[in-house]
Amino acid sequence: MAVPRWAAAALALAAAFGGLQARVQPAAAAHVPFSSPLPIPPVLTDQDLTITMQQADVQILPGAKTKMWTYNGMFPGPTIRRPSGQPTRVTFVNNLPAEAGDATVHHHGSHSASSEDGQPDDYLIEQTKSRTYTYDFVEDGKPERAAFQWYHDHRMDVTGRNVWKGLAGMVILDDPQDTALDLPSGEFDVPIMLADRQFDAGNQIPYTFDPNGLRASGVGGHVLANGAAQPFFDVGDRRYRIRLLNASNLSDYELELGGGMAMTQIATESGLLPKPVQRTKLRLGPAERAEIVVDFDGLLRRELVLRNRLGFGPAAELMKFRVSRDLSDDSTPVPATLRLLDPAPVPTPIDTRLWVLGQSLAGDLIWTINGRTFDPMRDDTIPFNPRRGSAERWIFVNTTPVDHLMHIHDVDWWLTGRLSLEPYDADDALAEQGLKETFRVRPNEVVEVVSRFTDHLGPYVFHCHILEHEDRAMMAQFRVVP
Ligand code: C2O
Ligand code: CU
Ligand code: CU
Numbered sequence: 355m356a357v358p359r360w361a362a363a364a365l366a367l368a369a370a371f372g373g374l375q376a377r378v379q380p381a382a383a384a385h386v387p388f389s390s391p392l393p394i395p396p397v398l399t400d401q402d403l404t405i406t407m408q409q410a411d412v413q414i415l416p417g418a419k420t421k422m423w424t425y426n427g428m429f430p431g432p433t434i435r436r437p438s439g440q441p442t443r444v445t446f447v448n449n450l451p452a453e454a455g456d457a458t459v460h461h462h463g464s465h466s467a468s469s470e471d472g473q474p475d476d477y478l479i480e481q482t483k484s485r486t487y488t489y490d491f492v493e494d495g496k497p498e499r500a501a502f503q504w505y506h507d508h509r510m511d512v513t514g515r516n517v518w519k520g521l522a523g524m525v526i527l528d529d530p531q532d533t534a535l536d537l538p539s540g541e542f543d544v545p546i547m548l549a550d551r552q553f554d555a556g557n558q559i560p561y562t563f564d565p566n567g568l569r570a571s572g573v574g575g576h577v578l579a580n581g582a583a584q585p586f587f588d589v590g591d592r593r594y595r596i597r598l599l600n601a602s603n604l605s606d607y608e609l610e611l612g613g614g615m616a617m618t619q620i621a622t623e624s625g626l627l628p629k630p631v632q633r634t635k636l637r638l639g640p641a642e643r644a645e646i647v648v649d650f651d652g653l654l655r656r657e658l659v660l661r662n663r664l665g666f667g668p669a670a671e672l673m674k675f676r677v678s679r680d681l682s683d684d685s686t687p688v689p690a691t692l693r694l695l696d697p698a699p700v701p702t703p704i705d706t707r708l709w710v711l712g713q714s715l716a717g718d719l720i721w722t723i724n725g726r727t728f729d730p731m732r733d734d735t736i737p738f739n740p741r742r743g744s745a746e747r748w749i750f751v752n753t754t755p756v757d758h759l760m761h762i763h764d765v766d767w768w769l770t771g772r773l774s775l776e777p778y779d780a781d782d783a784l785a786e787q788g789l790k791e792t793f794r795v796r797p798n799e800v801v802e803v804v805s806r807f808t809d810h811l812g813p814y815v816f817h818c819h820i821l822e823h824e825d826r827a828m829m830a831q832f833r834v835v836p
Contacts, residue, residue: 383416385576385583388674392587393580394544395524397433401440405431406447407457407479407521415576415583418557422520423450425505429581430547430601431523434505436489438529439497447484454516456480456509461525462641462761463503463623463791465493468812471763474510474829475730476813491527494808499693499766499789500532501625502545502597502643510730514603514821515561518568522547522601531693532626536686537647538595544587548638548672549601550577565719566756567604567822570669577605577662579673586674590681591654595620597645600638603821606757607665609636611648611675612658618688619781621645624766624789626693633781635663639759641792641819644785647688653677695788698768699745699806706747707735711795711818711828713754721754721818721828733813734830740807742834749802752795758823761792762816764807764834769793771802792819807834 398405410427411419425431425446436442448457457479460472469477470487479485491498503525507516524545533539550570551559561568570576576583600607611617619631623643636644650658658675665672712722720727724734733739740746747770750760766789772778775798786793795801817829 385415387584387668387671388586390582390585392546392585392673393582395428395430395433395580397435399435402443402445403434404445404447406449408449409451412520412581414578414581415553415557420553420557420559422559423454423516424520425523429520429522431505431521433524433526433545435526435528436491438491438500438527440491442489442491443486444489445484445486446479448479448481450481452481454481455512457516457521458508459487459505460508460763461487461489461503461505463501463525464489464491465498465765465809467810468814471814472508473730473813474508474513474728474815478509492809497529498527499625500527500529501623502526502599502621502645503623504547504599504601506601510728511825511827514563514568514825517601517821518551518559518561518603522549524599526597535689535692537620537688538593538685542592542685543595543597545597545599546579547581547599547601548577548579548607550575550605563822563825565721565822565826567820569602569604575669577607577665577669577672584668584671584673586676588676588678589650590679591650591652591677592681592683593647593649593651593685595645595647597643598636598638599643600640602640604640606640607638608663609638609672610634610661610663612656613661615648615658617646617648619644619646619785620688620692622785622788622790624791627785627788628693628695629691630688631781631784633785635781637779637782639757639792639794639819640821641759641761650675650677651683654680695768698770698804701745701747701804705740705744706749709748709750709830711750711752711754711758711760720826721823723828723830726830727827728815728817728829728831730831732831733833735832739833739835742807742809742811742836745804745806747802747804749800750793750795751800752797755797757797758795758818758828759792759820760795760801760816761819763814764810765805766791767793767803767805769801770804771800773800774798810834811836
């Protein structure tokens with residue numbers, strides 16, 4: 355008996371559909387949200403450390419491993435945790451493949467001597483060679499303030515590529531003033547590096563330079579938390595200190611926990627705020643950090659998603675906190691005063707510098723500071739360089755249509771003015787009342803910061819921390835002179 359026509363058609367359709375299914379199904383096993391635990395990178399605490407830069411196959415998504423350039427074979431690299439005021443030497447060995455070229459490591463947030471700062475085109479680490487960086491963690495005769503910092507590659511023109519491929523790790527600097535506050539510590543003090551990557555069907559993350567910046571978009575795009583896609587983290591019903599770093603090349607996050615739960619921000623990238631800031635959402639641009647205390651008390655058996663309000667669909671759900679452990683809390687509530695802020699230095703008019711952020715569309719898109727692109731042979735602080743110990747006022751003006759995240763090496767800054775056409779988020783503004791070293795400058799906005807260069811002499815850079823803007827070539831050099 356002949357197969358009815360409709361049945362044959364249905365079978366053909368089913369076969370075609372099945373074939374199609376088989377073709378779009380990636381070779382890798384499917385990623386299941388919230389099915390793997392949040393990795394916590396190993397913590398290195400010795401005074402003398404060795405970290406090797408090497409290519410490694412890292413398990414990030416199910417299935418094929420991802421070929422990355424790493425510190426010690428992992429992404430993120432190991433976390434360095436040291437007491438402030440004690441010298442620390444880190445030897446970095448460059449065993450990267452030949453195409454990586456020379457390397458340089460910037461300890462972002464550290465008050466390092468110029469030679470130890472990870473200069474973009476000087477003191478480079480040649481292939482197969484190593485270099486020891488010495489950090490004294492002293493500022494102005496006192497131990498440096500505790501802060502949540504990080505380290506990453508900083509090679510001129512290719513920082514975006516090198517960080518995208520995996521060269522980034524976290525640093526925690528402790529000081530007695532911070533530890534005396536009895537905030538959650540040990541396993542209840544959790545550093546989290548957020549960084550997005552675009553994966554191909556073979557789980558690889560090829561890098562293609564885009565002067566606008568690179569980010570994950572659409573299918574294969576993942577925001578990684580400590581190198582994992584949508585992990586879960588089992589917590590107890592108590593207070594936690596959560597240190598958040600945006601290590602992305604371009605992406606911004608506006609974070610929200612459990613649909614608007616209270617987060618108490620206690621620190622910026624430059625350490626403790628004068629007073630805690632209560633908030634329900636938190637914006638982090640590239641290189642910015644925020645530390646929050648979250649109390650999971652009374653939430654046993656609840657699950658809370660850390661969401662990015664700027665993301666879409668599954669890419670918006672970054673990780674899940676599962677309150678699964680019945681614990682008692684030995685930490686004290688966050689005090690009303692965290693660390694008093696010294697009064698901001700008062701610069702004279704001649705120590706005021708204006709930095710105009712611009713772009714040139716003639717030919718390829720390039721990003722400029724005062725009309726120029728980065729040149730390590732040139733100091734951009736003409737007519738004179740900043741003098742050690744004197745107060746400086748820096749004014750950034752953004753004439754481009756996109757945000758820039760301006761990061762200044764060497765010292766931390768007081769924000770003394772933000773002049774905008776559009777209102778600035780009130781909670782974000784409160785959190786800017788502490789010291790910072792990376793500042794969002796929006797289109798048509800003027801941002802004024804003040805500080806004083808202490809201790810070290812010599813050249814340092816400042817730049818936009820959207821890494822492709824930095825690479826093309828929104829970076830400038832200043833030289834601290836006696
Ligand atoms: Cu995190 Cu000059 O950079
Ligand atoms: Cu830096
Ligand atoms: Cu920029």
